[in-house]
Structures are given as C-alpha cells and as structure tokens.
Amino acid sequence: MTVMEALKNRRAIRNYTTQPVEKEKIEQILQAATYAPNDRMREPWHFYVMQGDAMKRYEAMAHAYLEERFPTKPNLVESSLKVVQTTPVAIVVTADIVENDEDATADNIFAVCSAIMSMWLAAQELGLGFVWRTRGVGLVHDKRMHTFIGANDKQKVVGTIFLGYPEEQVLTDKKRTAFEEKTTWL
Numbered sequence: 596m597t598v599m600e601a602l603k604n605r606r607a608i609r610n611y612t613t614q615p616v617e618k619e620k621i622e623q624i625l626q627a628a629t630y631a632p633n634d635r636m637r638e639p640w641h642f643y644v645m646q647g648d649a650m651k652r653y654e655a656m657a658h659a660y661l662e663e664r665f666p667t668k669p670n671l672v673e674s675s676l677k678v679v680q681t682t683p684v685a686i687v688v689t690a691d692i693v694e695n696d697e698d699a700t701a702d703n704i705f706a707v708c709s710a711i712m713s714m715w716l717a718a719q720e721l722g723l724g725f726v727w728r729t730r731g732v733g734l735v736h737d738k739r740m741h742t743f744i745g746a747n748d749k750q751k752v753v754g755t756i757f758l759g760y761p762e763e764q765v766l767t768d769k770k771r772t773a774f775e776e777k778t779t780w781l
Contacts, residue, residue, distance in 0.1 A: 601716050603769075608724025609678045611759030616684045620721050624758070627717035628688075631710035639691035639703035640710050643744040646684050654679045656739055657732050664731075675732045682757040686714075687740065689750040700751075707753045714756065724761030727754045 596604075625642055633639060645653055657679050661672040679685070690707040693699035711727055718725040727733075733755040734740035740752050 596720070598716075601719055605715060605719060606724075606764070606769075607726040608759075608761045608764070609726050609757070610762040610764070611681050611683065611724055611757075612762055613681075614683070614760040616723065616759055620723065621684060621686075621758070623721060624714045624717045624723075625686075627713045628710035631706055631713045633706035633709070634699065634702040637691065637693075637699075637703060637706070640707050641689045641691075641746070641750060643687040643689070643746070644684065645686070650679070650682070650685060653685060653743065656743055657734060660734055660737055660739060661732065678726065678728075678757050679732055682759050684758040686756040686758065687744050687752060688754050688756065689744075689746050690753050692749045692751055694749070704751065704753055711754050711756065718758060722760070724757075724759055726757045728757065729754055 621644060625644075628640060628642070629638065631640075654676065658672070658676055661675055665671050688707055688711055690700070690703040693703065715725045715727065729735040734743075735752045735754060740755070741750075744752075746752065
C-alpha cells in the first residue's frame, strides 16, 4: 500500500472485536510515533497505555464525565461509552509544555499531532482499528484525565487513542473538498 492509498483509506474505527492487541503491535505503533517531526528534537510526547483494569477505571471516569456534561441525553452517554467498553487498548498522548514559551509549547503540540497520525498509519498497516478522540469520551479538555494518568503540570493531554481489531466494515469513499478549493497559490 502506498502512502497516498493509506491516507485515502484511513478511517476512524469505533467498533472492535474482543481480540486482545498484542504487546508487540502496541510497541510498534509507539515506535512509529517517535519518528514524527519535532522542533529541536525535543521529542515532546509521552504515552499512557491503558488495558484491562485501567480501562474499567477509565470507563467509570468517562461515564461520570459524560453524565455531567449531557444530563438530558442518556442515549448520547450510552453511545459514547460504547467505544470505551469495547476497546482493548487506549493510549493517552501528552505534549510537553515549555515554561514561558507559548510558541515552543504550540510546536510541541503540533509534533504530538504528527506522532498521533504516524501511530494511526502504523495501526492501519498492522490491521488494527484506530480512532483519535479529543472531546467527549476522549476527556482531553477535562482535568480528570490529566489526574487519572498521573501527568505532571508540564504536560498537556492532546488525544486519547482507541485501538483494537476492527469489526468488519464496508469502506466507502470519504467526501472531501477538492484541494483546489482550499488552496491559494501565491
């Protein structure tokens, strides 16, 4: 598969089988992340891998968060929790905060986003489903996630990755705006 084919075929996978993900595959995905470009080789990422009991604790935290956020939408809470309940592995990714340097901190976040995309493509190559969550069940904007993973004050949560063997799915073409409509040549 070429890079262009991998990018075109990439999908957010939210439904997984119960098959456990082999540690070697998780490690390959984490290794792929470390090849991402990053300013001044700061390597500003940290990965918190959750499986088993940690996933159960995460589910309880996510459930409480979603019920607080959507008290009148129990169906939304239930559907949002499904990915947590069925995913064998979640990886929370943080970026380092550079004290007194907002630009360097932003560069670190950009680098972590590149690392996450590298993880996504590696997972796809390994036959794994992958979805990068931020809002909602991803809890990226909620202090509880930061506390739950034990991140320090110099780390910002950038994404929660759900990873597993995908249930069968039919690939359909993604509707995308042509690059010409989003490009200005100067």
